[in-house]
Amino acid sequence: MPDLPDLSSATVDAIVDHVGRSTLPFQRANREEQYATAFWFNELVGATAEGEIIRQYLVTASEPARVELAEFTLRPQLCAPAMSAEKLMMIDFAEGWTHLDGLGVAVMPSAGLHAHGARKGWQWTTDEITDGIAATEQDIAGLGDSPVQAYLLGHVDDGDGSREQAVVIGRIAREGDGRIQWIGDLPQGCVGAPVFISAPRGENSFKLVCVGVALPVGEHHTIAPFDRIRAALAAFPSNDGSAPDGTAPEPRPAGPKRRWWRRRGRQ
Numbered sequence: 001m002p003d004l005p006d007l008s009s010a011t012v013d014a015i016v017d018h019v020g021r022s023t024l025p026f027q028r029a030n031r032e033e034q035y036a037t038a039f040w041f042n043e044l045v046g047a048t049a050e051g052e053i054i055r056q057y058l059v060t061a062s063e064p065a066r067v068e069l070a071e072f073t074l075r076p077q078l079c080a081p082a083m084s085a086e087k088l089m090m091i092d093f094a095e096g097w098t099h100l101d102g103l104g105v106a107v108m109p110s111a112g113l114h115a116h117g118a119r120k121g122w123q124w125t126t127d128e129i130t131d132g133i134a135a136t137e138q139d140i141a142g143l144g145d146s147p148v149q150a151y152l153l154g155h156v157d158d159g160d161g162s163r164e165q166a167v168v169i170g171r172i173a174r175e176g177d178g179r180i181q182w183i184g185d186l187p188q189g190c191v192g193a194p195v196f197i198s199a200p201r202g203e204n205s206f207k208l209v210c211v212g213v214a215l216p217v218g219e220h221h222t223i224a225p226f227d228r229i230r231a232a233l234a235a236f237p238s239n240d241g242s243a244p245d246g247t248a249p250e251p252r253p254a255g256p257k258r259r260w261w262r263r264r265g266r267q
Contacts, residue, residue: 001253002078007198007206008149008169008208010198010199011149011151011196011198011206011208012090012099012151012167012169014198014208015118015151015153015167015196015208016135016167017132017158018208019127019128019129019153019194019210020127020153020165021035021075021077021078021125021126021127021178022039022040022075022127022128022153022194023038023039023130023153023154023155023165023194024037024038024039024040024073024078024155025038025059025061025072025073025165025189025235025249026038026060026064026072026073026158026165027064027069027070027071027189028064028067028069028070029067029069029070029071029089029090030069030078033162034052034063034064034067035064035155035157035188035189035191036060036061036064036189036190036191036192037060037153037154037155037190037191037192037193037236038039038058038059038060038063038072038108038149038192039057039058039059039153039173039193039194040052040056040057040059040061040110040126040127040128040129040223041056041057041058041059041107041128041129041130041134041238042055042056042128042129042130042131043055043056043057043131043230043233044130044131050136053175054119055109055233056109056110056128056185056198057107057108057109057110057233058107058108058110058113059099059105059106059107059192059194059213059214059229060105060106060213061104061105061106061192061214061215061216061224062097062099062100062103062104062105062106062192062215063190063191063215063216064096064192065093065094065097065099065102065106065108065192066094066097067087067093067094068091068092068093068094069090069093070089070090071087071088071089071090072087072088072090073086073087073088073155073161073163073176074086074087074088075163077125077146078124078125078126079117079122079124079125080122080123080125080182081121081122085120085215088116092219094150095106095242096112097234100228100229100232100233101232103224103228103229103232103255104213104215104222104224104231105213105215105224107233111145111179122246123208125249129194130209133208133209133210134225134226134229134230135209135210135211135225135227136225136226136230138226139160139199139209139226139227140174140180140198140226140227141173142178143172143173143257144173144174145173145174145175145176146173147171147172147173147183148168148172148173148197149170149171149197150169150171150172150182150195150196150197150211151167151168151169151170151195151197152167152168152169152170152186152190152195152196152198152214153165153166153167153168153194153196154166154168154176154187154189154190154191154192154193154214154262155189155190155191155193156168156187156188157187157189165191166187166190167186168185168186168190169184170182170183170185171183171184172197172211172223173223179214180222180225181213181221181222181223182195182214182221182222182223182248182267184237186214187219190214191214191215191216192213192214193213194210194212194213194214195210195211195212195213195214195223196208196209196211197209197211201265210226211223211225212225212226212229213226213229
């Protein structure tokens with residue numbers, strides 16, 4: 001019988017397999033600054049006989065979302081039919097985001113992005129952080145002041161414009177005031193990215209949990225927790241049109257996922 005993978009390797013594999021296509025790199029257009037990562041999130045609103053009802057958003061940190069002209073770097077894996085990587089320019093970028101009070105997090109309804117793809121003759125083939133992965137209040141309460149290993153899925157700026165996706169390994173801990181700190185290096189371009197942990201669920205099993213969003217605050221980067229993000233989104237009007245048809249995105253074709261990520265940070 002082959003050896004079971006260690007927990008760190010198994011967690012990285014789970015992140016790549018389940019949410020590897022959930023992230024988008026962006027920056028201020030025509031300027032070498034404000035590099036950040038955004039990711040797709042499906043908020044579960046309810047369910048009917050026809051299926052789940054969701055609202056879909058891009059999520060990132062507030063600070064890099066305040067630029068007026070920005071560009072996303074599109075990977076071929078995110079589009080069908082597949083395209084060569086290209087830049088998606090967005091004017092009035094700052095106006096498209098809603099900032100969640102006191103969290104340092106901004107969200108953008110996804111309808112405009114789906115409409116753009118439809119006009120160009122392609123559809124998004126993304127993964128999303130879902131309700132089953134986003135941390136609950138109980139998940140956050142389970143974090144203590146003893147650091148635990150954590151994994152950030154972001155797009156690094158190495159100065160060559162490629163914005164390669166990386167799994168950055170560090171640690172997180174909850175401070176006495178409730179703030180969650182990222183302990184370790186955070187490469188440029190990874191602000192706004194989702195941060196994960198593996199929560200044990202018995203022998204040789206674990207639950208993948210997205211703790212929250214990496215923020216550019218202080219000497220140590222903090223994490224905006226998903227339980228508070230959930231609560232803020234729940235207060236949004238139900239007809240904000242965040243998905244193309246008001247519910248879920250169109251079905252996307254299934255297919256093998258290519259490993260375009262790399263691993264960084266402490267083991």
